[in-house]
Amino acid sequence: MIASPRYFEKAWAQEELRTLLELELAGKIERIIPIWHQIGKAQILQRFPSLGHCRATSTDTGLEQVALEILKAVDPEKYDEAHPIFLEQQRKAVRRFLEAIEEEFKCAPIFHPPHRIVLQNHYIPIEVTLERRYRHEMVLADPGMGKTALLKMEAMRTAPQARQWLENREKNVDEVSLPIFLKLFDLTQKPDAELVETILQQLQHRYQKNFEPVKALVRRKLEQGTCLLLLDALDEAPSEQRLKLAEHLNIFARHFSCPIICTSRIVGYDSEFLRDAKKVEIIPFTRKQIEQYIEIWFNNLRSAEALLSPQKQSFCTPEGLIRELRQRPQIHGLAQNPLLLSLLCSLYQEDQLTLPARRVQIYEQVVQYILYDWRRVSQRRLTEKTLIDAAWIEAKLELLEQLAYQFSCEDKEIFSMRELLTKIEACKGDTALKHHDAPDIIKELSQEDGIIQQLDGEGRNARYIFLHRTFQEYLTASYLNQQKNGLEIAKDHFWDYDWHETLILFAGLSDDPTLFLNTLLAERDDIFHTLLLLAGKCLAECPQLEMPQLIDRIYHVWRSFLYCEFAEPTVVTVAQTHPRMLMNLLYALYDSDEGVRLWAVIALGEVGDLQAVDSLLAALHDPSEHVRSSAAWVIGDIDDARVMEGLQALIHDQQEDVRRLAVLALCRLGDARTGEGILSTFHDENSRWQMGEQLRRLGDRRLMDSLLNIIYDQEEDTRRTVTKTLKQTRSRLVALHNPNILVRSLEVWMLEKIGTLDVLEKLLHRLDIDIYDRRIFPVVRRLAIKFSRMRPRPACLPVYSQPLFLRLFRKELWRVRIFWSLLINLLRQMIDGLKKSGMT
Numbered sequence: 039m040i041a042s043p044r045y046f047e048k049a050w051a052q053e054e055l056r057t058l059l060e061l062e063l064a065g066k067i068e069r070i071i072p073i074w075h076q077i078g079k080a081q082i083l084q085r086f087p088s089l090g091h092c093r094a095t096s097t098d099t100g101l102e103q104v105a106l107e108i109l110k111a112v113d114p115e116k117y118d119e120a121h122p123i124f125l126e127q128q129r130k131a132v133r134r135f136l137e138a139i140e141e142e143f144k145c146a147p148i149f150h151p152p153h154r155i156v157l158q159n160h161y162i163p164i165e166v167t168l169e170r171r172y173r174h175e176m177v178l179a180d181p182g183m184g185k186t187a188l189l190k191m192e193a194m195r196t197a198p199q200a201r202q203w204l205e206n207r208e209k210n211v212d213e214v215s216l217p218i219f220l221k222l223f224d225l226t227q228k229p230d231a232e233l234v235e236t237i238l239q240q241l242q243h244r245y246q247k248n249f250e251p252v253k254a255l256v257r258r259k260l261e262q263g264t265c266l267l268l269l270d271a272l273d274e275a276p277s278e279q280r281l282k283l284a285e286h287l288n289i290f291a292r293h294f295s296c297p298i299i300c301t302s303r304i305v306g307y308d309s310e311f312l313r314d315a316k317k318v319e320i321i322p323f324t325r326k327q328i329e330q331y332i333e334i335w336f337n338n339l340r341s342a343e344a345l346l347s348p349q350k351q352s353f354c355t356p357e358g359l360i361r362e363l364r365q366r367p368q369i370h371g372l373a374q375n376p377l378l379l380s381l382l383c384s385l386y387q388e389d390q391l392t393l394p395a396r397r398v399q400i401y402e403q404v405v406q407y408i409l410y411d412w413r414r415v416s417q418r419r420l421t422e423k424t425l426i427d428a429a430w431i432e433a434k435l436e437l438l439e440q441l442a443y444q445f446s447c448e449d450k451e452i453f454s455m456r457e458l459l460t461k462i463e464a465c466k467g468d469t470a471l472k473h474h475d476a477p478d479i480i481k482e483l484s485q486e487d488g489i490i491q492q493l494d495g496e497g498r499n500a501r502y503i504f505l506h507r508t509f510q511e512y513l514t515a516s517y518l519n520q521q522k523n524g525l526e527i528a529k530d531h532f533w534d535y536d537w538h539e540t541l542i543l544f545a546g547l548s549d550d551p552t553l554f555l556n557t558l559l560a561e562r563d564d565i566f567h568t569l570l571l572l573a574g575k576c577l578a579e580c581p582q583l584e585m586p587q588l589i590d591r592i593y594h595v596w597r598s599f600l601y602c603e604f605a606e607p608t609v610v611t612v613a614q615t616h617p618r619m620l621m622n623l624l625y626a627l628y629d630s631d632e633g634v635r636l637w638a639v640i641a642l643g644e645v646g647d648l649q650a651v652d653s654l655l656a657a658l659h660d661p662s663e664h665v666r667s668s669a670a671w672v673i674g675d676i677d678d679a680r681v682m683e684g685l686q687a688l689i690h691d692q693q694e695d696v697r698r699l700a701v702l703a704l705c706r707l708g709d710a711r712t713g714e715g716i717l718s719t720f721h722d723e724n725s726r727w728q729m730g731e732q733l734r735r736l737g738d739r740r741l742m743d744s745l746l747n748i749i750y751d752q753e754e755d756t757r758r759t760v761t762k763t764l765k766q767t768r769s770r771l772v773a774l775h776n777p778n779i780l781v782r783s784l785e786v787w788m789l790e791k792i793g794t795l796d797v798l799e800k801l802l803h804r805l806d807i808d809i810y811d812r813r814i815f816p817v818v819r820r821l822a823i824k825f826s827r828m829r830p831r832p833a834c835l836p837v838y839s840q841p842l843f844l845r846l847f848r849k850e851l852w853r854v855r856i857f858w859s860l861l862i863n864l865l866r867q868m869i870d871g872l873k874k875s876g877m878t
Contacts, residue, residue, distance in 0.1 A: 125210070125211075127251075128211055128251075128252075128255065129204050129210070129211055131251035131252050131255075132200075132204060132211045132214075132216075132252055132255065133201050133204050133205065134248050134251075135216070135245065135248050135249060135251075135252045136197045136198075136200055136201040136204075136216070137201065137248075138245050138248040138249075139193060139197045139217060139219075139245075140194065140197050140198055140201070142244075143190045143193050143194050143197075143219070144194070172315070172316035173295070173297050173298070174291060174297070174298045174299075174312055174314055174315040174316065175298070175299045175300070175315055175316050175317075175318055176299075176300050176301075176302060176307075176311070176312055176315040176316070176317045176318070177189075177299060177300065177301045177302075177318055177319075177320060178301075178302055178303070178304045178307055178317060178318070178319050178320070179301070179303070179304065179319060179320035180303065180304060180305075180375070181303060181375075181377070181506075181507065181508045181511075181539060182375045182376060182377025182378055182506065182508055183320045183322070183375060183376060183377070184320060184376045184377075185270065185271070185301035185302075185320065186270050186271065186301065187376070188301070188320070189219055189268040189269075189270050189299060189301060190219065190268075192217065192266070192268055192299065193217040193219045193266075193268055196215055196216075196217040196266055197216075197217050200214035200215060200216065200217075211255060212259070212262070212264065213264070214264070215264055215265065215266050215297075216256065216259055216264070216265045216266065217265075217266045217268060218237065218241065218256075218265050218266065218267050218268065219268040219270065220237065220240055220267070220268070220269055220270070221269075221270050221271055221274065221452070222269050222270065222271055222272050222274065222275045222283065222300070223271065223274045223275045223276075223451065223452050224236075224240050225237070225240070225269070225275075225283055225286070225287075226275050226276060226279040226282075226283050229279055229282045229283070229286075232286070233286045233287060233289070233290040234257060234260050234261070234290070236286075237260065237267075238253060238256065238257060241253075241256065243494065243495075244494060260294060260296060261294055262294075262295075263294050263295030263296045264296070265296045266296065266297050266299075267296050267297065267298045267299070268299055269287075269298065269299070269300045269301070270300075270301050271301060271302070271451075271507075272300060272301065272302035272303075272307070272311060273302050273303040273305075273307075273507075273536065274451040274452070274507065276449050276450070277449055277536060277827040278449070278827065278829055280308065280311065280827065281827075281828075283311075284308070284310070284311045284312070287311070287312060288312065288313050291312065291313070291314075298312065298315070300312055300315065303539075304319070304607070305535055305536075305538055305539065307823075308820070308823065308824040308827075309790065309793075309820045309824070310790065310793035310824065322371075322374035322375065322644075322646075323373065323374045323375070323376065323379065324374075325370075325646075328363065328373045328374065328379060329356075329360050331376070331379055331380075332356045332359050332360055332379070332383060333356045335356070335380065335383045336354075336355065336356040336359075336383070336387070337356075339383075339387060354386055354387045358386075359382070359383065359386045362386070362393060363393075366393065366395070369382075369393060369394075369395050370614075370646055370647070371611070371614040371615075371645075371646065372395075372397060372400070374646070377506060377508065378397065378400060381400050381401075381404050382400065384404065384407065385400070385403055385404065385407065395581065396546055396579060396581065397543070397546065397579065398512070398515075398543055398546035398547050398579060401508070401509065401512040401543070402512075405435070405438075405489070405509070405512070405513075408487050408488065408489050408505075409431050409434055409435060409487060409489070410431050427470070429469075429470045430470045432470070433469040433470040433471045434471070434479075434482075434483070434487075436465075436469065436520075437462065437465050437466075437469075437471060437479070438483070438489065438490075438513050439513045439514070439516050439517035439520065440461070440465045440517060441458070441461055441462075441465070441513075442504065442509075442510045442511075442512075442513035442514040442517060443513075443514045443517040443518070444461055445457075445510065446510065446511070446514045446537070446540065449536070451503060451504070451507055451510065452493060452501055452502070452503050453501065453502055453503075454498075454499075454500070454501055454502075455480070455495075455497070455498050455499070455500040455501070455502070456498055458476070458480055458502060459476045459477070459480070462476040462479055462480065463476050480502075484502065488505060489504065489505050489509065490502050490503070490504055490505070491503055491504070491505055508539075511539050511540045511543055512543050514540045515540050515541075515543035515544040515546075515547055516547060518540075518544050519544060519547040519548060524544070525553065525554060525557060528541055528544055528554065529557060529561075532558065532561055532569060532572070533568075533826065533831075533836060535823060535826065535827075538572055538575075541572065541576065542572070542575050542576050542578075542579055543579065545576035545577075545579050545580060546576075546579030546580060551576065551577075551579075551580045551583055552583065552585075554576070555573050555576055555577065555583075555585065555588070558572065558573045558576070559573055559588070562836075562838060563838075564822075564836040564837045564838055565809075565837050565838070566604065566819045566822065566837065567595050567605070568836070570588075570591060570592060570595060571592065571595070571604075571605060571608040573588060573592075574588065574589075574592040574608040574609075574611070574612050575608055575611055575612075577589070577612060577615075577616065578608075578611040578612045578614065578615045578616070579615075581615040581616065586618055589612060589616055589618045589619050589622070590618075590622070592605070592608060592609060592612060592619070593609065593619060593622045596608075596609045596637075596641075597626070597634060599812075599815070600633050600634065600637045601633070601637075601812040602812060602815050602816045602819075603816070604816060604819060606637070606640075606641055606644070609623070609641055610641055610644040610645050613641070613642075613645045613647070614645055614646075614647070620645065620647060620649065620650070623638050623641050623642050623645070623650075624638075624642070624649075624650060624653050626638035627639065627642075627653050627654075627656070627657055632662045632664065632665065635657070635660060635662065635665045636662070636664050636665050636668055639654065639657050639665060639668040639669050639672060640668055640672065642654060642672065643668075643671070643672025643673070644672075651673070654669050654672065654673045655669075655673070655684045657669035658670060658673075658684045658685075658687070658688055663691075663693040663696050666688065666691065666693070666696045667693075667696045667699045668699075670685060670688055670696060670699040670700040670703050671699045671703055673685070673703065685700045685703050685704050686700075686704065688700035689701065689704075789801070789817065790817045790820065790821070793821060793824070795825055795828075795832060797821065798818065798821040798822065798825060798832075798834065799832075799834055801814065801817075801818050801821075802818065802834055802837060803834075818837070822835055822836070822837055
């Protein structure tokens, strides 16, 4: 019998089922085999519990599986013959599906090559702050740090291994894990559909004939938890749909046990998008990795040239670029980013030996290379016009800027052929494009230039995306820079976190960034200093601009909120381009406050400037073991004889944690003395075993969080006990006043997990809660970012400081510092207003 929702709507359905069951019990029917169609077992049991004892199957498992279940009931001998054949066919179908996944992710372009290269031959292992050992993970990183590449490599590791197991018959199809790579944007296309159905539809669209034979199996494996979900680019999903997407994803994660790895940019990330996910950050390239990447990049280039034109020889060498980077430490921060490093390699191999020092200059030269130099080199034509005609190139650039701006305003990174056609027709105007059809222009931009990529689909159903989101942001910023009212347009997006990267690039392109920065600083800021920190990142794009007061204000915010960490990325970025911030951090190493010294060491390690080596070496002798440990770790990336000597001296430090970090740093530098001689400095057996385990793993990943674990570690039994106590607390906000610091910390953690707008409003408006507490403040900030995307924006956002002055009249010194910081900022704004009005 087939049971579907429509069947149960029949008036006689219940009576028929009762009659069939009575006949089965009387032996007049051998067996009832219910076949569920578009209905779940839970719904069946709700409507007719007596069917619960029946051996059932579902059409979701596939018609072959349904047929096997029927055959097993009516003719067990024939089932024994057919079942192995079915399993073999299923095994072959899964192998073909895995091969399709491998083929999709096997190759990647070297920026703009005439052919594709094997991704595994081009890939430098990306390091994250923790080992990937959690069921749910959220990988965070800045633009161009390799988030997508990380997921694709995960798919490339999982798919071949599963296929090999099936080929060697080491495992069956139910035991292997299937990697499923999807853009989170694609999961928002049908916001009301269940996530499993949306995933299956996307896979059907992508793999077509290779997916149909395994569709039922993939559904079952999703429900059984034997698929690996690789979900890319949360930041590219429309902001108004992210809350709905988060709801669907968390329901899926609660009911099914599939491992999930998501990626997102750091700016604007909602920490509760995937609940209970372990957040990890991609670590910028070390100097050693930068040079390794350059060697690999040029090796791949030589291989490509040998295939295409054996007579052609490139005069650029990896050694030359490495030497250039060593001589120009000011662009070391750019080279730590994989995307920017690949662009630097591309520009250098075109004999442009003067490397740009700023990101906007790199993007400008790369766009020029795509639209002009690449065509000049390849000498190809698409139309009767000379493709290197300046007017033609300028018209295409203006078109790209308008497209980027319009799609950014619509919050779109993925767009359809229909949308492109409509916008191109509207933008052609009286330019060199006016006599060319929109489809031909799309073909040129995608197939010849490659700056717009066809994502999937065919014909008018095709979907497109910019070569990288960074190019869309750069072109949008370039559009703003060309407009007379560009500053006013930019002002409308000050509180739009997804536009901050565009605004930073706009500042870098501007002929007068001072005007933009002053406009930004004149706006009323929130308690998180969002606009001040944004101004700092804009300043970092303008190394020629001197704004010492702005630098000092950012430094004081960093110092006031050390343990909240949200100001650190801005401080690091500014220190890489402005010596004043670097000097502030160097002076902080000698501060009387241990916390300031500790976080200054961490920040200087991120800056990566060789000028800091002597000061960091001095920090190895700091009276605080935490500062010594931190210094030992961060200088492990600096290949210098003085560093080796300093670290070797720490091997005999009286504090075991300091010795451990020194050993790990020496290992990263390749010191040969990492054997039993070093391990013998750890006095107890357990410490030696732990150190040995860390050394064994070090070949793959750096354990960047080990320092923080050392400083803040708590007993697991205590953590469990406190968590249990918190769960029994009636009022969650009551525990925020508990004298036990661990109780307060865990309560804040649980409030963030709840993460509703009601929680945010209570934290903001209850005067008995000190939101400037170092555990509460970053949670309030993350919740504020999360709900800033709601339309209309909640009345409590942005969170301005004036209504909160009552909270600051406390006795603790650090709160007094914050109060004076806010008061000084307010006075500055008042003075600036008086100056503008002509009053003295």
